[in-house]
Amino acid sequence: MAAVDLQQIGFTYPGATEATLSDLNLSVADGEAHALLGASGAGKTTLLNLLSGILHPTNGQLHFNGEDVSQLSGRARNVAQVFQFPVLYESLNVSENLAFPLRNSGFARQVIDERVTYICDELELGQLLEQKPRALSLFQKQLVAVGKALARPDVSLVLLDEPLTAVEPKIKWQLRQTLRRVQADLQVTMIYVTHDQTEALTFADRVSILAAGGILQTDTPEVVYQSPQHEFVGHFVGSPGMNFVAADALSVSTAQRIGFRPEWAQLSNAGQLSGTLQRVRIEGAQQGQPAGLMVLDTAHGEVVVRGQLPDVQDRLIGSQLQVQVLRGVAFTNEQQVGSHEFV
Amino acid sequence: MSSFRPQNNRAWLGVLPVVLIVAFSAVIPLMTVVNYSVQDILDFNTRFFVGLQWYEQTLNDPRFIEAFLRQVAFSLTILTIQIPLGIWVAKGIPQNSRMTPLILVVLAMPLLIPWNVVGTIWQIFARPDIGLLGVTINALGITYNYTSDPLHAWITLVMMDVWHWTSLVALLAFAGLTSIPQPFYQAAELDGANRWQMFRYVELPRLRGVLIIAVLLRLMDSFMIYTEPFVLTGGGPGNATTLLSQHLATMAVGQFDLGPAAAFSVIYFLFILLFCWLFYSSVVARNED
Numbered sequence: 001m002a003a004v005d006l007q008q009i010g011f012t013y014p015g016a017t018e019a020t021l022s023d024l025n026l027s028v029a030d031g032e033a034h035a036l037l038g039a040s041g042a043g044k045t046t047l048l049n050l051l052s053g054i055l056h057p058t059n060g061q062l063h064f065n066g067e068d069v070s071q072l073s074g075r076a077r078n079v080a081q082v083f084q085f086p087v088l089y090e091s092l093n094v095s096e097n098l099a100f101p102l103r104n105s106g107f108a109r110q111v112i113d114e115r116v117t118y119i120c121d122e123l124e125l126g127q128l129l130e131q132k133p134r135a136l137s138l139f140q141k142q143l144v145a146v147g148k149a150l151a152r153p154d155v156s157l158v159l160l161d162e163p164l165t166a167v168e169p170k171i172k173w174q175l176r177q178t179l180r181r182v183q184a185d186l187q188v189t190m191i192y193v194t195h196d197q198t199e200a201l202t203f204a205d206r207v208s209i210l211a212a213g214g215i216l217q218t219d220t221p222e223v224v225y226q227s228p229q230h231e232f233v234g235h236f237v238g239s240p241g242m243n244f245v246a247a248d249a250l251s252v253s254t255a256q257r258i259g260f261r262p263e264w265a266q267l268s269n270a271g272q273l274s275g276t277l278q279r280v281r282i283e284g285a286q287q288g289q290p291a292g293l294m295v296l297d298t299a300h301g302e303v304v305v306r307g308q309l310p311d312v313q314d315r316l317i318g319s320q321l322q323v324q325v326l327r328g329v330a331f332t333n334e335q336q337v338g339s340h341e342f343v
Numbered sequence: 344m345s346s347f348r349p350q351n352n353r354a355w356l357g358v359l360p361v362v363l364i365v366a367f368s369a370v371i372p373l374m375t376v377v378n379y380s381v382q383d384i385l386d387f388n389t390r391f392f393v394g395l396q397w398y399e400q401t402l403n404d405p406r407f408i409e410a411f412l413r414q415v416a417f418s419l420t421i422l423t424i425q426i427p428l429g430i431w432v433a434k435g436i437p438q439n440s441r442m443t444p445l446i447l448v449v450l451a452m453p454l455l456i457p458w459n460v461v462g463t464i465w466q467i468f469a470r471p472d473i474g475l476l477g478v479t480i481n482a483l484g485i486t487y488n489y490t491s492d493p494l495h496a497w498i499t500l501v502m503m504d505v506w507h508w509t510s511l512v513a514l515l516a517f518a519g520l521t522s523i524p525q526p527f528y529q530a531a532e533l534d535g536a537n538r539w540q541m542f543r544y545v546e547l548p549r550l551r552g553v554l555i556i557a558v559l560l561r562l563m564d565s566f567m568i569y570t571e572p573f574v575l576t577g578g579g580p581g582n583a584t585t586l587l588s589q590h591l592a593t594m595a596v597g598q599f600d601l602g603p604a605a606a607f608s609v610i611y612f613l614f615i616l617l618f619c620w621l622f623y624s625s626v627v628a629r630n631e632d
Contacts, residue, residue, distance in 0.1 A: 054529065074533050081533055083526040091548040100544075104535030148534070 001189050002064040002078075002156035004028040004051070010059035011046055020046045021213045024060070028206075031187040033180070035200035038210030039236065045161075047210065048193050052079050052159055064156050078156040080149035084165045086141035088133040094144050095120075095129040098151050105152055119147045122182050139171050146179065150186060160192040164199060176203055197237050201225070209233045225261075231334040234259045240293070245300040247330065249273060255330035255337050262293060262306035264327045271322030272342070273298050279317065280309055296321060373612070379605035397606035407607065409582065410590040411614075417586060418565040421504045425561060426554065428505065429512025434546075436517050447517070450510045458507075462574025465503040469575075489576065493583030496576050500584055503571055508564070512557045519553035520546060555626055559619055566615050587611055 006026040012019040021043045028034045038044045049055040050062065053074030062070045069077045080101070088097050095116055102112045120126050123143050133141055142163060149158050160179070164172045180203055183190050194200050200207050201221040208218040209232070217229040228234035234242035242259040250258050250272050275298030283292040289308045296303045305323055310316050330338045380398070383391045401407050436446055453461070471477035471488045480487040489499040523546065531545050569588040572578065578585035578593075585593075591611065595604035 052529070052533070074529075075535055079533060081530065083530065085524075085526075087524075087526045087530040089531075089544040089548070091544060100536075101534040104537075104540075148530075 001030050001187060003030040003066075004157055004189060004191070005063040005066075006060070007063065008060035009047075009050065009057045009062065011043075011050060011055065012058050013046075019058070019213060021050070022059075024213070024215055026208060026215055026218065028189060028191060030065075030189055033183045033190045033192065033203060033205045035192045035194060035204035035207045036210055037194060037197055037200040037207055037237070039195055042210045043213045044193050044195070044210055048159060048161055048191075051157065051191060052081050053077050078152070078154060079159060080152065080155045080157070081159040081161065082142070082145050082149045082163045084162050086133070086138065086145045086166070088141060088144055088148070090133050093130050093132050094125060094136075097133070097144055098147050101148060101151050105154070115151060115153060119151055122150075122185060123147045123178060139167050139175060142167055142175065143178065146175075146182070150182065150188060155188065158188050158190045160190060162194050162196070163192075164194075164196075172199075179203065197239070201237070209236060211236070227329060227336065227339065228259070229336045231257070231259060231331050234329065234331075238262075240304050242329075243303045244331075245273065245298075245303065249300050250325055250328065250340070250342065252330060252340060256332045258325070258328040258330055258340065260325050260328035262304045265303070265305045265323050265325045266307050267294070267305060267310070267321055268324035269322060271324035273300065273303060273323040273325065274320060275299070275303060275323065277317050277319055277321050278302075282309065294321075296323060298323070376605045376608050379601050380609050381606075382602055384601045393602065397603045398610065401603060401607050401610055406582070406590065410585055410587050413585065414566060414587045417500070417504075417568075418562060420501055421508070421565050422558060422561055424501070424505050425509045425512050426558060429509050429557065430516045430550070430554075432509065432513040433516035433520055434542075436513075438521055447514065450513060453507050453510050456507075458570040459574050461503065461507050462571040465499065465506075465571070466575050469499045469502075491580055493580055496580060496584050500572055500575060503575060504565065504568070507571070508561060512561065515553045515557045516550060519550040523549050551626075555623070558622060562618060562622065563615055566618070 004027070006024055009021060009024040009026075010019055011021040024047070036044055036047060046055065050057055053069075053072060053076070057070050060070075061068050064077060074081075089100060092100065098116045098119055099112050102115060107115070120129060123146065125140075125143065125147060128136060128140060128144070133144070136144065146163070149155070163179075164175055167175055176199065179190075192200065192203050201224070204221065206218060207221050207224050209216045209224065209230075211230075211232050217224060217233050219227075219229075224233060224237055228237065228242070231242075231244065235244070238261060240262065242261055243265070244257050244259045247253065247255045247258050252258055273296075275296035278295045278297050280295070281293045282290050283306075285291055286308050291308045292306070294305045294307075294309065296305065303323055324342075326343050327339065327341045329336055330340055381392060381394060383393045383396075385391075432450070436450075437443055456464070468474045469477045469489050471481050471490075477487060477489075487495055489495040527545050527549075528541065531541050536544065567588055568586060569592065572584050572586060573589060573592075576584045578589045588611075591604060591607050594600045594607060
């Protein structure tokens with residue numbers, strides 16, 4: 001396993017005028033499950049290829065356990081990768097697939113057998129050992145691909161490139177649980193690249209949010225959600241993301257804008273904001289009452305509030321309501337400058 | 344359940360054109376040949392039913408057996424050369440280069456040349472007196488004359504077929520190679536696979552489909568080869584390069600032995616069918632385990 005350290009990494013594709021990544025810093029601890037979350041075009045794939053050794057940084061350095069590996073190949077760095085769709089050797093059966101990277105690393109036969117058995121127990125693949133990949137379901141195949149990535153005991157870093165894309169939604173959570181458990185058991189350093197915030201927030205110890213070629217924030221999922229360092233993070237994480245209103249609207253003079261999550265606000269007779277109810281979306285119930293999202297059109301733009309829905313919701317659409325913001329995060333020039341409690 | 348299925352036989356009308364085309368292009372001519380093969384035809388109005396006599400005669404004819412063995416040897420030889428060579432050529436073609444289309448066009452050129460022209464090209468090219476190849480080999484001190492030496496005739500015939508058809512295998516294999524997603528190579532590299540393993544475990548399994556097609560096409564085509572050897576050697580020297588179709592043409596056209604030639608044709612057809620079936624079922628059977 002390795003601690004991964006990216007120091008002022010920059011990357012420009014040959015012939016491109018603008019850098020895809022610039023001045024990127026990131027530290028991932030040994031044995032950490034780390035998620036890289038970003039929208040398409042944020043540079044996720046480029047960063048992934050830099051880590052896996054397909055690309056080499058134009059500027060900066062990449063360290064594994066303090067050793068500069070920037071110019072080494074992925075093989076020399078001892079990186080393993082799980083791809084968006086299962087990548088297996090189709091002519092080999094499951095146990096041969098798992099043993100393949102071990103054989104090539106020159107492990108003794110007994111060590112290989114023990115390791116394959118161990119990985120199979122971890123991933124509960126015991127029944128499938130003699131099967132060829134084509135006999136497996138997509139889920140099982142991806143599980144074997146994960147096993148193959150984890151097979152070498154000396155692997156320094158396991159990269160996961162949106163590994164749940166091909167798996168059907170119903171069993172996504174199952175594979176995610178398995179991944180999380182195996183990561184904890186084996187204490188491997190994992191970097192999970194995804195555009196799906198649910199996957200990132202539920203999988204990782206820490207999450208990095210990537211936008212426009214740089215990392216905006218690296219924190220635990222909790223902190224990323226509660227205290228975004230950048231307006232984009234507040235907007236990108238959460239469904240829906242944060243509401244943003246001008247700071248004056250909430251009588252704050254020390255910042256430009258206030259961001260607040262839908263659940264940090266409620267309908268009230270003494271609210272700071274008022275607007276017309278546009279539409280509602282039921283998400284479930286609270287204390288026997290339907291609850292969900294209410295979208296209001298205010299003087300400061302659209303505001304979404306989460307909570308109990310008014311009794312006769314249909315009749316209220318189009319009517320004037322007041323929103324009380326309970327707490328918010330203050331931003332100036334898109335950067336966080338503090339937080340406010342309004343009650 | 345079946346009683347609930349709506350009865351609609353109009354769908355058969357949609358199949359009718361195919362049935363008609365196949366009937367006229369394959370079934371009816373084939374049945375005509377089968378009909379001839381059990382008759383002794385003196386002229387078109389004087390025929391005798393002779394049963395399986397022509398089949399017996401053909402299968403016991405030493406010239407048929409020789410031509411058949413030559414044919415098997417020829418097909419196996421060109422398959423063992425063309426399939427690996429085609430894969431090797433395909434692996435050498437750059438996949439995303441501006442040169443790729445040009446390379447593919449140049450590679451496809453032998454396939455566009457009419458077969459009798461291919462024969463003529465090689466007939467002249469290999470001539471020891473004026474042909475570039477023949478003269479060059481002789482100039483190197485090796486006596487080479489395909490018109491008099493059976494072995495030289497064989498080598499020339501095989502070279503011609505390799506030149507003519509390896510492109511087809513290469514193009515098919517290239518199409519197969521381009522359809523392999525990049526992550527398969529990346530994963531193999533991270534797993535420490537060497538070049539041989541990359542070929543054996545990543546590329547070859549994914550080329551299976553196109554290679555089955557390539558082998559079947561080459562097997563059938565080479566078994567039926569006629570024009571090129573006819574132009575190149577005419578089956579000689581002696582009968583050294585007389586393959587099955589050449590022998591058949593001599594019987595049917597040259598000697599007008601319609602009955603025996605028809606029996607020969609049916610046997611010939613069944614052999615091709617048998618070889619393709621043997622090959623295909625052995626490959627598919629391996630697929631199932």
